[in-house]
Amino acid sequence: MPRTYPIERIRDIGIIAHIDAGKTTMTERVLFYTGISHKIGDIDEGTTVMDWMVQERERGITITSAATTCFWKVKGGAEHRINLIDTPGHIDFTAEVQRSLRVLDGAVVVFDGVAGVEPQSETVWRQADKFKVPRMCFINKLDRMGASFEKSLESIQQKLTPNAVAVQIPIGLEDEFKGVIDLLLMKAFSFEGESGELVKEQEVPENFVGEARKWRTQLIEKIASEDEQLLEQFLAGQEMAVEELRKVLRQAVLDYRLVPVFCGSALKNKGVQLMLDGVVYYLPSPIDLPPVKGTDPKTGREIERKASDSEPFSALAFKVATDPYVGTLTYFRVYSGTLIKGSYVLNSSSGERERIGRILRMHAAEREEVSDLFTGDIAATVGLKNTTTGHTLCDEVQPIVLEKIIFPEPVISIRIEPKTKADQEKMGLALKKLAEEDPTFRVKGDMDTGETIISGMGELHLEIIADRLKREFKVEASVGRPQVAYKETIKETAEAEGKYIKQSGGRGQYGHVWLKVEPKERGQGFEFINEIKGGTIPQEFIPAVGKGVKEAMDKGVVAGYQLVDMAVTLYDGSYHEVDSSEVAFKIAGSMALQTACKKAKAILLEPIMKLEVVVPADFLGDTIGDLSARRGRIEETSDRLNTKVIDAKVPLSAMFGYATALRSLTEGRGTFTMEFEDYEEVPQNIAQEIIEGKRK
Ligand code: GDP
Numbered sequence: 001m002p003r004t005y006p007i008e009r010i011r012d013i014g015i016i017a018h019i020d021a022g023k024t025t026m027t028e029r030v031l032f033y034t035g036i037s038h039k040i041g042d043i044d045e046g047t048t049v050m051d052w053m054v055q056e057r058e059r060g061i062t063i064t065s066a067a068t069t070c071f072w073k074v075k076g077g078a079e080h081r082i083n084l085i086d087t088p089g090h091i092d093f094t095a096e097v098q099r100s101l102r103v104l105d106g107a108v109v110v111f112d113g114v115a116g117v118e119p120q121s122e123t124v125w126r127q128a129d130k131f132k133v134p135r136m137c138f139i140n141k142l143d144r145m146g147a148s149f150e151k152s153l154e155s156i157q158q159k160l161t162p163n164a165v166a167v168q169i170p171i172g173l174e175d176e177f178k179g180v181i182d183l184l185l186m187k188a189f190s191f192e193g194e195s196g197e198l199v200k201e202q203e204v205p206e207n208f209v210g211e212a213r214k215w216r217t218q219l220i221e222k223i224a225s226e227d228e229q230l231l232e233q234f235l236a237g238q239e240m241a242v243e244e245l246r247k248v249l250r251q252a253v254l255d256y257r258l259v260p261v262f263c264g265s266a267l268k269n270k271g272v273q274l275m276l277d278g279v280v281y282y283l284p285s286p287i288d289l290p291p292v293k294g295t296d297p298k299t300g301r302e303i304e305r306k307a308s309d310s311e312p313f314s315a316l317a318f319k320v321a322t323d324p325y326v327g328t329l330t331y332f333r334v335y336s337g338t339l340i341k342g343s344y345v346l347n348s349s350s351g352e353r354e355r356i357g358r359i360l361r362m363h364a365a366e367r368e369e370v371s372d373l374f375t376g377d378i379a380a381t382v383g384l385k386n387t388t389t390g391h392t393l394c395d396e397v398q399p400i401v402l403e404k405i406i407f408p409e410p411v412i413s414i415r416i417e418p419k420t421k422a423d424q425e426k427m428g429l430a431l432k433k434l435a436e437e438d439p440t441f442r443v444k445g446d447m448d449t450g451e452t453i454i455s456g457m458g459e460l461h462l463e464i465i466a467d468r469l470k471r472e473f474k475v476e477a478s479v480g481r482p483q484v485a486y487k488e489t490i491k492e493t494a495e496a497e498g499k500y501i502k503q504s505g506g507r508g509q510y511g512h513v514w515l516k517v518e519p520k521e522r523g524q525g526f527e528f529i530n531e532i533k534g535g536t537i538p539q540e541f542i543p544a545v546g547k548g549v550k551e552a553m554d555k556g557v558v559a560g561y562q563l564v565d566m567a568v569t570l571y572d573g574s575y576h577e578v579d580s581s582e583v584a585f586k587i588a589g590s591m592a593l594q595t596a597c598k599k600a601k602a603i604l605l606e607p608i609m610k611l612e613v614v615v616p617a618d619f620l621g622d623t624i625g626d627l628s629a630r631r632g633r634i635e636e637t638s639d640r641l642n643t644k645v646i647d648a649k650v651p652l653s654a655m656f657g658y659a660t661a662l663r664s665l666t667e668g669r670g671t672f673t674m675e676f677e678d679y680e681e682v683p684q685n686i687a688q689e690i691i692e693g694k695r696k
Contacts, residue, residue, distance in 0.1 A: 196269025498592025
């Protein structure tokens with residue numbers, strides 16, 4: 001079937017925000033308003049809509065899917081399809097934020113109109129910069145006591161980008177917040193009806209005209225500076241057509257040169273519809289962005305795919321969700337080409353073929369089964385076996401591997417134990433599913449004790465996992481104390497020999513290698529280099545040496561933690577015609593690695609967190625004192641509204657239970673956010689304690 005929905009009328013976007021800024025409320029309002037204006041099935045012929053509400057209700061929770069499709073029409077314009085990609089609010093889930101940023105084309109960043117830019121908004125903003133996501137802002141909660149549009153805008157301009165520019169201003173604030181003035185149209189809007197569904201356009205109230213004019217001039221000047229002809233008109237004092245201004249502003253948003261700022265109150269149903277207009281006006285469609293890059297798995301060369309149906313099919317899986325009713329749902333975004341239900345595609349990341357059985361498009365209350373997909377579409381498929389988050393699905397004949405999503409390594413782990421024998425098996429399966437969904441969550445068995453260890457990005461991350469185990473999978477389990485995921489590395493270069501030779505009686509063993517180990521920069525990982533020349537060791541045994549090295553690195557030489565960030569070169573050795581085997585070389589490799597690392601000044605590394613604490617000024621001294629006692633390094637203290645903000649670097653090991661500590665230190669008024677920064681060397685005295693603790 002040919003495409004029914006023009007690609008330029010698609011918007012793949014996300015709403016991103018600091019926790020509590022109002023993302024959930026906003027999303028609900030969006031789905032409500034778009035639901036009123038569009039009944040699914042109206043447009044796409046040949047699709048069936050299934051009502052899944054019953055099951056949703058049975059579950060008792062509303063599940064926001066990883067991507068929800070809705071439709072929006074600007075007054076007097078054509079309808080647009082908006083695919084809303086879910087982004088998590090909590091910093092523990094940076095990986096989730098990253099993967100959603102990867103597949104969306106544009107974003108609406110929501111701010112709390114009282115707090116302005118909060119630490120997490122800053123983190124997420126920087127990530128959006130990294131992924132080059134064009135965006136607009138929405139200053140929410142203007143109905144709240146203490147809300148200030150101007151201050152919030154200023155904090156955006158100061159902390160995030162000087163390119164932020166108001167396209168609206170509020171009419172009144174707090175209790176008096178009545179609506180917004182559109183600065184391009186110079187019209188006032190109010191939102192009436194029970195749920196603000198009736199958008200009324202009026203003249204700008206008399207007492208706001210002066211202020212609105214002032215703001216409008218600023219806006220027009222910024223837009224005009226983006227376009228020569230407009231600038232001439234502006235300087236000549238001529239009126240400019242609103243459509244023309246919008247067009248230039250749109251291009252400036254796509255080029256990351258301007259960020260339009262909207263405002264309102266999601267809770268009080270004000271401003272959401274105009275924000276949706278903004279999504280249509282200013283955020284990109286799939287064809288507005290540069291072609292997606294990847295590599296040809298056959299040649300290793302970099303290749304591109306344009307956002308076009310006539311290109312070979314390519315898509316990125318960005319979320320795997322376990323649904324108790326349909327099984328595994330794999331959400332993916334189509335970057336190029338088309339996909340027909342029932343066809344086979346290649347998972348170029350794993351090398352496996354996958355059959356696309358059913359294709360589902362998720363709406364707020366329904367799931368729609370569709371028979372084909374086109375470039376720019378976002379949908380889910382059921383029952384893929386070998387596809388996880390970050391994998392590329394593509395045309396079998398013209399394969400491409402799209403740029404990978406890189407996830408940070410987990411920094412914290414806890415032991416988890418099923419309460420009963422019956423829970424044991426259920427827990428194993430449930431953990432496996434959760435790990436498939438979440439690339440920053442890992443499950444491992446402890447060889448020595450037979451216990452299960454789970455690792456993730458923070459205390460809260462693992463708490464939520466434990467909670468999901470109980471609620472979704474009905475597994476009763478008890479968890480231990482959180483442990484820091486220490487690592488080990490080396491500081492110097494060293495060489496060592498590994499010999500595994502047994503030649504008395506029966507079949508002998510002969511493995512003999514010389515290895516050199518060298519430190520690499522933090523985060524550079526592990527590299528195995530083979531420099532064996534002239535068959536000193538036969539080619540067939542070399543991978544075995546690599547394997548032995550890798551195994552030995554899993555249990556380091558200082559305190560048994562994983563060795564990281566080093567290069568290992570195999571440069572010499574010998575073999576025996578009869579007695580040499582893969583096993584012997586593997587063991588020799590392990591032995592040589594251990595000896596070399598002991599000579600190379602092995603050290604312990606610990607995760608260091610970037611911390612931001614916000615406290616009332618009275619508590620500043622105590623909070624800093626406490627942080628110093630936790631080996632924290634204070635980087636900066638600054639003022640934010642009536643509070644003090646402390647930026648610090650702290651070792652994760654000193655931060656367990658910090659939420660409780662900060663609460664009691666500040667009479668419950670302090671807040672903090674924490675995020676993994678990097679691994680650093682553990683100070684000598686503390687390393688000693690860790691080593692001894694391990695040895696006991
Ligand atoms: P999220 O954590 O970003 O998803 O935020 P929520 O949508 O859950 O909102 C957090 C809290 O702020 C909730 O208690 C909401 O009712 C409230 N909230 C959201 N939007 C507004 C708003 O526009 N005005 C006010 N006063 N409260 C709001």
